[in-house]
Amino acid sequence: MTVGDERVAVAVDVGGTGMKCALVGADGALVHTERHPTDAGRGPDAVVETILTVAEGLAGKARADGLSPTALGIVVPGVVDEARGVAVWSANVGFRDVPLRELASARLGLPTALGHDVRAGGLAEARLGAGRDAGHVLFVAIGTGIAAAHVVAGSAATGAHGAAGELGHILVRPDGPACGCGRRGCLEAVASASAVARRYAVLTEAGGPAAAPTEAVGPAGNAESAAAPDGASGGGPGRGRTMVSAAQVAARAAAGEQLAVQVWREAVEALADGLATGQALFDVETIVLGGGLAQAGAGLFDPLRTALRDRLTFHREPRLVPAALGDEAGCLGAALLALDQLETR
Amino acid sequence: MTVGDERVAVAVDVGGTGMKCALVGADGALVHTERHPTDAGRGPDAVVETILTVAEGLAGKARADGLSPTALGIVVPGVVDEARGVAVWSANVGFRDVPLRELASARLGLPTALGHDVRAGGLAEARLGAGRDAGHVLFVAIGTGIAAAHVVAGSAATGAHGAAGELGHILVRPDGPACGCGRRGCLEAVASASAVARRYAVLTEAGGPAAAPTEAVGPAGNAESAAAPDGASGGGPGRGRTMVSAAQVAARAAAGEQLAVQVWREAVEALADGLATGQALFDVETIVLGGGLAQAGAGLFDPLRTALRDRLTFHREPRLVPAALGDEAGCLGAALLALDQLETR
Incomplete structure (x- = not known):
């Protein structure tokens, strides 16, 4: 394997108080994790800016470590329109109709998936965690x-x-x-x-x-x-x-x-x-x-x-x-959403 | 179009008191309908025999009318395992673990789908009826x-x-x-x-x-x-x-x-x-x-x-x-199930 050959997804799980972030391998393994405060009181624009900066930083970290970031997955709470990539309503993050997928893919130049935190956590538990033997x-x-x-x-x-x-x-x-x-x-x-x-x-x-x-x-x-x-x-x-x-x-x-x-x-x-x-x-x-x-x-x-x-x-x-996956489930689910959309492109 | 060229599905909706039966075109149109008593009191074997005889009769009627019966769909109430083709439990028909799909396909020589009456009705309403504009x-x-x-x-x-x-x-x-x-x-x-x-x-x-x-x-x-x-x-x-x-x-x-x-x-x-x-x-x-x-x-x-x-x-x-489809919804749904499985074979 040459340098930059190992593909990872950039994953960000945005919560009311903090963001759980990770680089995740194609096999669902956590390669790197970090956490940042959400500081939602600053308003939605500032929170979006933080998300994008953190995601950029993660992609840069991946490249610096000889990994190849191939996709970005972001999950947020509330009502999330996955199909349109819009955070429709997230009370505790202050989002209202934020086209987060488009903003993120424009900034990072990576194919991006936007998802819902609990649905992403469920996805990860179903595919990698406590539900992995069940359809x-x-x-x-x-x-x-x-x-x-x-x-x-x-x-x-x-x-x-x-x-x-x-x-x-x-x-x-x-x-x-x-x-x-x-x-x-x-x-x-x-x-x-x-x-x-x-x-x-x-x-x-x-x-x-x-x-x-x-x-x-x-x-x-x-x-x-x-x-x-x-x-x-x-x-x-x-x-x-x-x-x-x-x-x-x-x-x-x-x-x-x-x-x-x-x-x-x-x-x-x-x-x-x-x-x-x-x-x-x-x-x-x-x-x-x-x-x-x-x-x-x-x-x-x-x-x-x-x-x-x-x-x-x-x-x-x-x-x-x-x-089974603890509080990394949302982050792992964000990575799965990111990797899934590569397959359907 | 030559004789026998118009394809139809044979559809049987088995209820506690009666069976609604039809020949249904590929476009979901009811070509022919008939009804028969279920007479569930005779026991499950007799009911199965009636279902198979009625289905055979419908296929024969189709051929006699110059139509080509291509698939059979049967729906029953209760708990139905579509994947295995088994009527798991139907109190008002007296079924308990009846492998109806296998029995029917063996008798008629047609690819057969077994479904649940309400789910089939819902399928028909969603695709052909009152829900047809909604995903x-x-x-x-x-x-x-x-x-x-x-x-x-x-x-x-x-x-x-x-x-x-x-x-x-x-x-x-x-x-x-x-x-x-x-x-x-x-x-x-x-x-x-x-x-x-x-x-x-x-x-x-x-x-x-x-x-x-x-x-x-x-x-x-x-x-x-x-x-x-x-x-x-x-x-x-x-x-x-x-x-x-x-x-x-x-x-x-x-x-x-x-x-x-x-x-x-x-x-x-x-x-x-x-x-x-x-x-x-x-x-x-x-x-x-x-x-x-x-x-x-x-x-x-x-x-x-x-x-x-x-x-x-x-x-x-x-x-x-x-x-929108009245009490033919189950029958139309049975036909849709029958036609659907042709596509996935």
């Missing part, structure tokens, strides 16, 4: 929000307007809490990491002044086997204004703390309802859970598998597995 | 049950096990009525034609002995504009043991009858919840409603459009239109 995969990212990607035969469904896969905004609790989207009872409003933390804060607040906070220790166990009886009827340790994270709620539930058990079970049941709806519509072989909440491990997966099984009647039960 | 279509059949087909670029999603599109079995009312599938609060248990009829019967029963039944006259109007105030608090005309159909409930709602207005509104709201979930996940351009309930016309479509619009926040509103 039909549903990837669900559970963090501050909830979003999903339906991947069939190595391709993620985008929808007609780039807005497919909004599993976080399906109705699961008609009388449930208000969602950021303006409706009530969306899955995201009940079962996202932030919803779990909020719900626990409300219940502990209602439970009166704090006893000594019982910080759970050790890894999260099986929240079901540790389940205490029902009831929000006080008794839990009120924590005043201190927000307990979803991960801490999971740990406390595993340790048997009554309110945490209740909050965690409510979230697990809502998630199971959401996944059952997904399975009824998509009929996949494997559901891959990613995002922060999925790191609760067995404390999430064991009760969730049981709750999902309870909800499936005539349907085949999908495998329910944790994501 | 992303959700077809929803609302009758005794509720089922859907998601059609992208002229191909209906089957799922990993032939069970995709079960919109009737997504949760919309956690404390809702029991569903035939064994769960509670499925869309089908609240908003199917049979659910509407059941709910009206329950409420009128509860409303006490019948006054003179107020049979509504004229076509169903806009149930919204005719909407009376809330409340199941009696006062409606109890009908004793006589079951009023969903179509009659729609007509009575349009005429302003209080209980009918309530039942119809509950069904419309549940349907809107189900369609909003579908739109969040699929992001289609057009939703096509078929089946018996869709024949309520403006009495369904006007309030349903409004209710769906109320539920969409960041999503694009899909066109919501009635099916």
